[in-house]
Amino acid sequence: MQGPRDIDEATKAADGEGLDPREAASLLAKAERDAKRQFNLSPPWIAALGGVVILVGYGALWLSTRGQHPYSGPSPLAIVLVYVGVIVAIAASVKVYQRATAGVSGPSVRQQRVEGVAILISYLGSPVIQGAMKNYGASHAIVYGVIPAAAPLIIVGTTVLGIAASKADWPQFGAALTVVIGGVVAAFVGPSAAWLAAGIALGVGVAGYAAATSKRFGPALRRNQWARTHWTR
Amino acid sequence: MGTDALDPVIHAPARLRIVATLAALADGDSLSFTRLQDMLELTPGNLITHLRKLEDAGYLTSETTGNGRASLTSITLTRTGRVALDAYTDALRDLLGGLQTTNVSHSPRHT
Numbered sequence: 199m200q201g202p203r204d205i206d207e208a209t210k211a212a213d214g215e216g217l218d219p220r221e222a223a224s225l226l227a228k229a230e231r232d233a234k235r236q237f238n239l240s241p242p243w244i245a246a247l248g249g250v251v252i253l254v255g256y257g258a259l260w261l262s263t264r265g266q267h268p269y270s271g272p273s274p275l276a277i278v279l280v281y282v283g284v285i286v287a288i289a290a291s292v293k294v295y296q297r298a299t300a301g302v303s304g305p306s307v308r309q310q311r312v313e314g315v316a317i318l319i320s321y322l323g324s325p326v327i328q329g330a331m332k333n334y335g336a337s338h339a340i341v342y343g344v345i346p347a348a349a350p351l352i353i354v355g356t357t358v359l360g361i362a363a364s365k366a367d368w369p370q371f372g373a374a375l376t377v378v379i380g381g382v383v384a385a386f387v388g389p390s391a392a393w394l395a396a397g398i399a400l401g402v403g404v405a406g407y408a409a410a411t412s413k414r415f416g417p418a419l420r421r422n423q424w425a426r427t428h429w430t431r
Numbered sequence: 432m433g434t435d436a437l438d439p440v441i442h443a444p445a446r447l448r449i450v451a452t453l454a455a456l457a458d459g460d461s462l463s464f465t466r467l468q469d470m471l472e473l474t475p476g477n478l479i480t481h482l483r484k485l486e487d488a489g490y491l492t493s494e495t496t497g498n499g500r501a502s503l504t505s506i507t508l509t510r511t512g513r514v515a516l517d518a519y520t521d522a523l524r525d526l527l528g529g530l531q532t533t534n535v536s537h538s539p540r541h542t
């Protein structure tokens with residue numbers, strides 16, 4: 199049974215009496231690291247999944263259209279593969295978002311929702327241009343090759359570029375700029391190579407963003423390193 | 432090792448973890464009581480006790496909306512709380528830096 203003295207000692211311990219500064223430093227570093235990990239909207243595995251989807255999806259589109267004369271468009275299998283990959287990536291991203299923002303409210307969450315809506319609307323740009331081009335009699339290579347490969351990168355990339363600039367989020371800005379440049383290149387290299395150019399630009403953008411944001415967790419890791427260094431000496 | 436330079440409101444394991452967790456959110460964002468409890472694995476009573484101490488010091492604010500089972504308590508780290516955590520971290524760094532210097536100056540020299 200707990201006596202009054204035990205309770206008193208437990209209260210003192212809970213109030214930090216006897217908490218060694220080195221122990222406090224380690225605890226602080228761990229709490230920061232754990233919290234950042236739990237609130238992180240883009241963990242490394244999501245970037246890896248995005249990379250795989252881009253590699254497989256755009257690779258399949260390019261391989262299925264390579265050497266087509268005249269251009270007839272991607273094979274049904276490649277299109278199904280892309281849709282499945284995109285659905286899996288979206289489902290995983292939504293799950294991560296829900297888990298990271300559970301119980302979180304405030305200005306940054308509202309901002310993220312508005313940004314999400316802006317990006318979703320910008321995705322409509324490509325099919326609208328495709329429809330208009332088809333309506334005006336553009337070739338199959340333009341409507342089902344160049345436009346679907348290049349337009350989403352230019353339109354959505356520019357939207358993300360604006361969002362990143364407004365937040366001074368330079369890793370995101372760099373990734374979006376890479377994607378936009380890739381889209382511009384894709385617009386001029388022909389219908390089949392457009393898929394390859396788009397895939398490379400997206401892959402480089404995602405990998406660069408993942409590398410840059412992993413550095414964002416640097417301060418906590420460095421502080422932990424600092425705590426460990428002092429612990430071991 | 433003396434801990435007088437460390438803010439006693441923050442210098443307690445549970446409160447240190449609470450403040451560090453809330454500081455990981457963007458400025459002005461709130462966290463629900465239940466999420467915070469899940470993250471820190473504290474009992475509701477224990478968490479309430481520590482939150483009250485931090486709130487009394489002006490380091491955080493809590494707001495409850497709704498009634499009964501539908502009520503939701505949100506906790507926000509104040510500007511004062513963020514500044515206090517920064518000051519605590521600086522004090523901790525100075526303290527440990529001083530300890531390292533002391534250890535080095537007292538260590539035997541190899542000639």
